[in-house]
Amino acid sequence: MIVNMSERATEHEINHVIERIREAGYQPHVTRGTERTIVAAVGSGRRHEIEALQAAPGVDNVVAIAQPFKLVSRQLKPERSIVNVGGVAIGGENIVVIAGPCSVESREQMLNTAWAVKEAGATMLRGGAYKPRTSPYDFQGLGLEALKILSEVRKATGLPVVTEVMSTEDVEAICEQADMLQVGARNMQNFALLRRLATVAKPVLLKRGPSATVKEWLLAAEYLLSGGNHQVVLCERGIKTFETEMRNTIDLAAVALARDLSHLPVIADPSHGTGKPGLIAAVSRAAVAVGADGLIIEVHPCPERALSDGAQSLDFAGFGRVMRALGEPLRQTASKPAKVQAAS
Ligand code: PEP
Numbered sequence: 001m002i003v004n005m006s007e008r009a010t011e012h013e014i015n016h017v018i019e020r021i022r023e024a025g026y027q028p029h030v031t032r033g034t035e036r037t038i039v040a041a042v043g044s045g046r047r048h049e050i051e052a053l054q055a056a057p058g059v060d061n062v063v064a065i066a067q068p069f070k071l072v073s074r075q076l077k078p079e080r081s082i083v084n085v086g087g088v089a090i091g092g093e094n095i096v097v098i099a100g101p102c103s104v105e106s107r108e109q110m111l112n113t114a115w116a117v118k119e120a121g122a123t124m125l126r127g128g129a130y131k132p133r134t135s136p137y138d139f140q141g142l143g144l145e146a147l148k149i150l151s152e153v154r155k156a157t158g159l160p161v162v163t164e165v166m167s168t169e170d171v172e173a174i175c176e177q178a179d180m181l182q183v184g185a186r187n188m189q190n191f192a193l194l195r196r197l198a199t200v201a202k203p204v205l206l207k208r209g210p211s212a213t214v215k216e217w218l219l220a221a222e223y224l225l226s227g228g229n230h231q232v233v234l235c236e237r238g239i240k241t242f243e244t245e246m247r248n249t250i251d252l253a254a255v256a257l258a259r260d261l262s263h264l265p266v267i268a269d270p271s272h273g274t275g276k277p278g279l280i281a282a283v284s285r286a287a288v289a290v291g292a293d294g295l296i297i298e299v300h301p302c303p304e305r306a307l308s309d310g311a312q313s314l315d316f317a318g319f320g321r322v323m324r325a326l327g328e329p330l331r332q333t334a335s336k337p338a339k340v341q342a343a344s
């Protein structure tokens, strides 16, 4: 339930509503907008007591939250959220490009890649230390050694880093070295992991599961927000369909829908979303056109030698071409629909 306070509500009246929500058995969540304050009653409690707040001083109206996800919904927070990752704002005016290899393989590979993608215009670095591989015989990542490399490369280049966390056991070590923790597609509904990440002071990049609906994806994000971590960025990385020519089917309408239903920033992953380096420029432009707040793209110094996902990775020249295809004019027009949408 949402209690919309009137524009003239006093601090005392807002506090009274917060107190009554607690008494009714719900958790109060306050959103202070530019014009008015919204107090949400989240969880389960005595609904009729919240409905009765219609009669409390300073209350404009009481409405039900239409969707099962509450804290991530735009009904509760109409203004778009901006997530700050080591000084880079995701969800603001600029399209954020995160680039780097699928896996961290060596110090040299990461340093070369970081400088190359930075030069081309990327503002964040990616690289997997713990890899979720379909086969147990495939490269599983360098683990702690990779985390140290990421941290060193971050210091050298100034690029904030994102890396995947697969297990609650690794959360602490990753938090020490990385700026953002990625929940991979296969772990989108790993509820123990989500609950743990809800308690950390680092932003989370939550990938959509390959067979998850948009509602399930947003409910996974709700675990993070309801546990206390509001620094969440959503990532569409393609879903399973009957298509066989591409690795996954990137669902760009879901990018627009997630941004419509939620205030959280949404980025797109055209590398996993297509599996084809030749499609990355076109799909990146399309993602930005539908409102994506950023892109995450796999780049490797020598894709044919990559230990994972080489077939879908761009080399430095290819990444440079993608960045030029994205171009400044598109960036500017792309930020306009987002602004109009936020104001409606
Ligand atoms: C990755 O980012 O390399 C990765 C494994 O992604 P996903 O979880 O989307 O498959």
Ligand code: MN
Residues within 6 Å of the ligand: 102, 103, 272, 298, 308, 309
């Ligand atoms: Mn990968």
